[in-house]
Amino acid sequence: MHEAPIVQIGNLKFDLALILTVIVSGIIVFALAKLATRNLSVENPGKLQNFMEWVVEFVQGLISSTMDYKKGAPFLSLGLTLIMFIFVSNMLGLPLVIPFKYTDPAAANFFGLPLTTVLDGLNSGKEYVEVGWWKSPTADAASAMGLALIVFVLVHFLGIVKNPKHYFGHYFKPFFFFFPINLIEQFSKLLTHGMRLFGNIFAGEVLISVLLKMSTLWFGAGAIASILGLIVWQGFSIFVGVIQAFVFTILAMVYISQSLETDEDH
Template sequence: MLSFEEVEHELNIWGWPHDTWDLVVGNTTLAFNPKTLILTWITMLLVILFVVAATRGMDMRRPRGAQNIMEMMWEFIRGLVNDNMNPKIGLALLPIVITYFIFILFANLIGLVPTLSSPTADYNTTFGLALCTFILIYIFGIRYKGLGYFKHYLKPFVFFLPITIIEDLAKPVTLTFRLYGNIYAGEVLIAVLLGMLGGWIHVFGGFIASVVWLAFSIFVGCIQAFIFTMLSIAYVGQAVSDEH
């Protein structure tokens, strides 16, 4: 039986570099995972191609192919937004969260392609997405409530302030590790299955183990994209609601 590191080495047919790309800014060194960066770029390209295919030559009377899928996603996410906030306010948020959903879905599922992995299996990617949600909460809260948005830190009593701050800071943390943990765990499980295959690991670049876990991985990938998007909508909805 092969170890997790040995499986990763055997499946590295693309020659992913093991060292990080370092960027020195003043006295700070930023380290980037080249594999995550490249796969993120590939995911963004796939999202662009999908959206172009869905919107090019649109026919409102007879939608077909990718247009049908795009319209179903749009209507589904719009329903979630309208359920959580005023539709007029949600109109500004809708393009952002539909982009969230499509990108995260593609990022989760690209890891099912033999020899590739999901960008969302790297907590740096999920933290970046969660940080965007965290910033959106304050942007929408201040935009529609002004400085009065910060009154919720003093409710119901001023000594609840530390608890409210911790609650707000916990939002990006939980978003980060919920998505990362589920996607990374799925990839580790596939690697374990491959390790049990031993000498058969090279067969179709790990295709056998991927197919064994394929159905459940697709389900998890879709559910996690939905949960991240739903929670982002709910958090922004709380920020703009009158009861917040």
């Protein structure tokens, strides 16, 4: 795997590849939504409008499967944003890798800010350091956990504001001494929600890197095996990317429904 292009400002470290691809994912999602709704037509809808309508209906179905749609309707925009942003983010790292090889510490900078990972590698005696400037944002634990944290904060905010009696009461069910277990359960949801997404997408990109390195082995046979492996794995990775976007979104809706649940809903 390539090193990340990290710069440090004060005590904070910033992954430039992650920042770049998050911005690109956001732009793509915004552009798709804008183009799909630019020329709305009932009689002659375009292909993009039909696709967006299908996505909306799909997310409405996800919400309806987890809670009463009257309660879940306000979260339609959230569901659409999550599933589209995560899907696009999952796909970004598949078609190409943009590695740069650095051998000179003086060249390892970004607008005057030194790339700390490169300098650390070169100072440790490495002849060169390869930096990857392109990846799936969801293949980074910080990004995946950030998305999970947004859902986590929203879920608990809704529980405290909209449904305080049930929210605080469920920590002590079925018995009051279950409080520590119920508390741990909440944080385990946060961890598994983000790490499931990160683990699947990161593993896919690791395998792509391995397949690319195979092209240098066994003369021509390595290149052939690498190409065939990439074709098969790219197709499977698209499937995994779709599934992970679906799983993350439906779990978000499940957690929201649990925060809005009342004793009368049982």
